[in-house]
Amino acid sequence: MTRMLQSYVQGAWWSPAEGVTGTEVRDASTGEVVATVSSEGLDLGAAMDYARTVGQRSLGALTFHQRAVLLKQLAQALMERKEELYELSYRTGATKGDSWVDIEGGIGVLFTYSGKGRRELPNSKVQLDGPLEVLAKDGTFLGRHIRTTLPGVAVQINAFNFPVWGSLEKLAPAFLAGMPSIIKPATPGAYLAEHMVRIMVESGLLPEGSVQLVSGSIRDVFDHAKLGDIVSFTGSASTAESLRRHEAVQTGGVLFNAETDSINASVLGPDAVAGTPEFDAYVRQLVTEMTTKAGQKCTAIRRAIVPAAVADDLVEAVRARIEEKIVVGDPREEGVTMGALASTEQRDEVLRQVERLAADGGEIVLGAGQSADGDGASETGAFLQPILLRFADANAERVHDTEAFGPVSSVIAYETPEQAAELVIRGGGSLVTSVASADPSFVSDLTLRAASANGRILVLNRENARSSTGHGSPLPMLVHGGPGRAGGGEELGGVRSVFHYMQRTAIQGTPEMLTAITGVWHTGAPTRDDVHPFQKSLQELRIGDRVVSEEREVTLDDISHFAEFTGDTFYAHTNEEAAAANPFFPGRVAHGYLLLSFAAGLFVWPDVGPVLANYGLENLRFVTPVSPGDRVRVALTAKQIIPRETDEYGEVHWDAVLTNQNGDTVATYDVLTLVSKAPVVA
Numbered sequence: 001m002t003r004m005l006q007s008y009v010q011g012a013w014w015s016p017a018e019g020v021t022g023t024e025v026r027d028a029s030t031g032e033v034v035a036t037v038s039s040e041g042l043d044l045g046a047a048m049d050y051a052r053t054v055g056q057r058s059l060g061a062l063t064f065h066q067r068a069v070l071l072k073q074l075a076q077a078l079m080e081r082k083e084e085l086y087e088l089s090y091r092t093g094a095t096k097g098d099s100w101v102d103i104e105g106g107i108g109v110l111f112t113y114s115g116k117g118r119r120e121l122p123n124s125k126v127q128l129d130g131p132l133e134v135l136a137k138d139g140t141f142l143g144r145h146i147r148t149t150l151p152g153v154a155v156q157i158n159a160f161n162f163p164v165w166g167s168l169e170k171l172a173p174a175f176l177a178g179m180p181s182i183i184k185p186a187t188p189g190a191y192l193a194e195h196m197v198r199i200m201v202e203s204g205l206l207p208e209g210s211v212q213l214v215s216g217s218i219r220d221v222f223d224h225a226k227l228g229d230i231v232s233f234t235g236s237a238s239t240a241e242s243l244r245r246h247e248a249v250q251t252g253g254v255l256f257n258a259e260t261d262s263i264n265a266s267v268l269g270p271d272a273v274a275g276t277p278e279f280d281a282y283v284r285q286l287v288t289e290m291t292t293k294a295g296q297k298c299t300a301i302r303r304a305i306v307p308a309a310v311a312d313d314l315v316e317a318v319r320a321r322i323e324e325k326i327v328v329g330d331p332r333e334e335g336v337t338m339g340a341l342a343s344t345e346q347r348d349e350v351l352r353q354v355e356r357l358a359a360d361g362g363e364i365v366l367g368a369g370q371s372a373d374g375d376g377a378s379e380t381g382a383f384l385q386p387i388l389l390r391f392a393d394a395n396a397e398r399v400h401d402t403e404a405f406g407p408v409s410s411v412i413a414y415e416t417p418e419q420a421a422e423l424v425i426r427g428g429g430s431l432v433t434s435v436a437s438a439d440p441s442f443v444s445d446l447t448l449r450a451a452s453a454n455g456r457i458l459v460l461n462r463e464n465a466r467s468s469t470g471h472g473s474p475l476p477m478l479v480h481g482g483p484g485r486a487g488g489g490e491e492l493g494g495v496r497s498v499f500h501y502m503q504r505t506a507i508q509g510t511p512e513m514l515t516a517i518t519g520v521w522h523t524g525a526p527t528r529d530d531v532h533p534f535q536k537s538l539q540e541l542r543i544g545d546r547v548v549s550e551e552r553e554v555t556l557d558d559i560s561h562f563a564e565f566t567g568d569t570f571y572a573h574t575n576e577e578a579a580a581a582n583p584f585f586p587g588r589v590a591h592g593y594l595l596l597s598f599a600a601g602l603f604v605w606p607d608v609g610p611v612l613a614n615y616g617l618e619n620l621r622f623v624t625p626v627s628p629g630d631r632v633r634v635a636l637t638a639k640q641i642i643p644r645e646t647d648e649y650g651e652v653h654w655d656a657v658l659t660n661q662n663g664d665t666v667a668t669y670d671v672l673t674l675v676s677k678a679p680v681v682a
Contacts, residue, residue: 028093031380039216055180055209068117093340152228163189258487269437277462295407350406429484455482534605
């Protein structure tokens with residue numbers, strides 16, 4: 001009997017009751033039934049409540065860094081069993097290369113967010129957003145913004161084309177933010193997504209309630225959604241629009257993120273004539289985008305916008321490369337370079353959209369003669385030869401608003417650079433546009449004019465043709481999403497996407513209260529002056545631990561020696577008359593870096609101890625010049641303590657304030673040190 005896919009809800013695997021038939025899912029190449037899918041009888045409301053309670057509690061107990069470490073471990077668990085995913089992926093019609101993009105690309109998202117989480121987020125549960133705002137002259141009333149995890153569940157509705165990557169690119173930022181997820185894969189590739197989740201569950205790494213899976217329909221999701229929940233959707237623009245109109249989104253406070261249809265463009269610059277490296281790179285990229293995943297990519301090139309003078313050359317070059325490189329068939333067979341579409345239904349839908357394009361003036365110049373009812377259509381496999389159309393009228397409506405979601409692209413000729421930009425914008429909002437050109441002026445003008453209609457722009461030329469990841473490859477550290485027709489969402493973008501799952505709140509209060517809330521010391525909050533803080537390990541150190549140094553006089557000999565020794569003979573430090581004529585200085589003054597060196601000598605603890613290294617300086621500002629004869633001292637306060645989850649040491653950020661004999665602030669900055677977690681014995 002064909003296996004009924006399971007869902008993973010409320011901490012256990014769940015199957016529909018005996019007798020439920022479900023939807024059959026077939027091998028895209030052979031038509032063989034792979035599995036049946038149904039969520040009939042599943043209590044989605046209970047699963048969402050479980051995420052909001054158990055999932056929120058288990059993830060909420062962890063810091064950003066602890067979640068980041070788990071993401072890396074989950075990625076490693078998936079990598080260890082990736083061959084199981086590759087074997088299943090063949091059934092979706094994907095070649096080994098297609099599967100690499102989906103499987104290892106998805107796992108790579110987990111690795112990336114693990115690294116970015118530990119580098120760019122604090123090892124805490126609160127993220128500071130922006131600088132401190134001083135709200136009272138005496139410093140007793142402060143304000144700043146923080147981000148905290150939204151209290152709900154992230155429901156992730158995925159498309160059929162990337163069962164692994166599509167799930168993981170939504171899961172990673174939500175997990176890092178501390179928000180539990182319910183993954184809802186599209187039915188055609190649900191068996192692959194189910195196995196991916198099974199590997200993660202069997203790893204034993206998932207915090208309880210952090211990840212659930214629904215195999216089958218969740219049509220009633222908005223009936224159970226509430227304020228604090230996020231629903232993320234990848235699919236058609238029409239479906240996204242109907243979901244967006246739901247009362248839960250319009251008035252109930254449920255957040256909705258969509259990544260939808262995109263009539264992406266690729267522009268060939270006027271300089272990139274046949275024979276140039278840019279022309280060749282453009283052709284390679286266009287064919288790749290037409291045939292990878294059989295063109296079933298939301299980022300694929302649908303409009304090839306090229307100078308009228310090279311349109312014929314472009315068509316012939318694409319034809320030659322496809323004839324040379326592309327073999328369509330079952331991806332398990334040797335020599336096949338392009339597999340099947342997800343289903344015969346999907347293949348037939350693509351052909352219907354091609355008919356619409358042809359009816360509006362598109363001439364099929366490659367791949368003609370294919371139809372769902374006639375020649376070129378397999379009875380069992382969802383195969384389709386690449387199709388290239390050419391439009392004589394660049395302003396034809398359908399080419400700018402109709403997407404054939406398969407191995408299909410259209411060539412459109414432009415006469416002027418201005419027209420090229422306008423044609424890009426005609427797409428109504430895209431995920432990505434690429435431009436192949438070695439002309440900086442053309443690239444700059446096109447980008448500045450068309451950027452607002454795109455989530456991403458790739459510039460391709462001879463220098464990066466080999467290193468470029470390509471038009472259709474979203475990267476986890478860059479925004480993936482786009483305006484208008486593309487949905488208006490941002491599913492990736494480094495920590496930017498993490499913040500979609502967090503609430504920004506303005507906090508006002510005293511320095512002591514802001515310190516307690518944020519875990520970062522604020523000037524005016526209590527301090528502790530006992531043992532020199534450089535003698536304390538990370539276990540012993542507390543926010544607010546401080547040392548205030550003795551004074552040191554700065555002499556003219558000090559300034560002259562520093563200038564001669566370092567070679568920094570800027571006139572303000574060496575020429576009394578010239579320095580006095582400068583509006584910022586009273587005469588010769590000490591070098592700023594001399595003062596920093598003196599400050600280090602004033603606060604340092606020289607003996608072997610827990611402080612392992614100086615890690616750097618941040619936020620340095622020189623405020624008041626220091627003249628010969630002035631005296632300076634430094635106050636150093638433990639501002640933020642960041643244990644590293646996988647190391648025997650952590651980071652400490654110190655608030656450093658250098659003042660003169662009059663109490664005037666000379667310089668402010670943060671000193672970063674690496675400090676042992678355990679006491680160090682000399």
